[in-house]
Amino acid sequence: MKIKFLMMIVLLAGIIMNAQDSLHAVSDRSKFIAFSPSKETKNVNGMLIKYYDEIDQEIQPKKVNGIGLGLNGLGVFFPLLFLVNITSIDNWAINDVGSEPLPDKMNKINGLQFSIINMEPTVTNGLELSLSSNISAPSVTNGIAVSPLYNFHHTTNGLAVSTFANISQKCRGVQVSLINVCKNSRGIQIGFWNENERRKFPLINWNFKNKKS
Template structure:
């Protein structure tokens, strides 16, 4: 009798767990094609199409295994404004780089991020290609980041290449551009002017030593 009673409790408990799992699976089920902003889209195994960037505190984080496509129309104007008012070398000083911590809510892309501009906190593991990347967004790239204009990142691990400027708080790898700025660097900078926490040099700069405690 006791055995039957325990079996009934086990079956009842298992049915509740399975029902809960099925609800979670249904709501979080990966989509082949997803859109953002959208509260219904959380996981994408395929292509995420982002037509507008959310404000940091309103962001609904997405996880993408595949390609993230950003078509924010503001990206057409911001790079042009930055290009017209490109700062002098002195204004790229490493002390001016934001020291804000990475936000709790961040998109995660395992694959490729292809955008006109990205204005949402994003971790990209793979390839990032933006006309002008990560304006007003603390972003991380593990892999390769390329922009025909500018690259702005919180953290980069790998290679970062642009025409005019690469600006990062933390760098592990290579920066290649006319102007390269990094506050916490381990690697090489190649460009017309390069700045890290140890020195400022034209053409090539480097740092392979850890900070002294």
């Protein structure tokens, strides 16, 4: 009797553990439409809708194959604050470009990132369209970044186009804007004022010499 009872307990424990593993597998399964912030949102093959951005320490990294749609309403106000500080070129000095390393936890978007503003560490492989991109968020763009106001990136590989300013720590490609600033560049800058590690120059600036990352 005792042996049968123990066998029943072992069998029941096995069923519970298998059920937990199945639930965990379901939670890790890719979603077609997902929302963020959400601890359950990890892999998306379709569209990710962000209604709020998480701070660096709290971010739950997400991988999106498709579209990342950022609807954070704070993005409406940040551009106005930066417009106040654009009156002097000195406000965009190259020494002000951040040199912090990229964080371990970063979102990855393979496709299109379309947002009012992005305040989460993100790697975008494809096209980035935003009102004022990546403010207070170290980011990498491999492809094309377009903004009617500003582009702020840790690393730009490809083409960055904006009206007022392109600001990056590392650039491999082309920056086109009123003001272009890059601390570690290999490529071309086209704009009213351009700065890289070699020179400050109006209209067009360049650097094709290798520099260690």
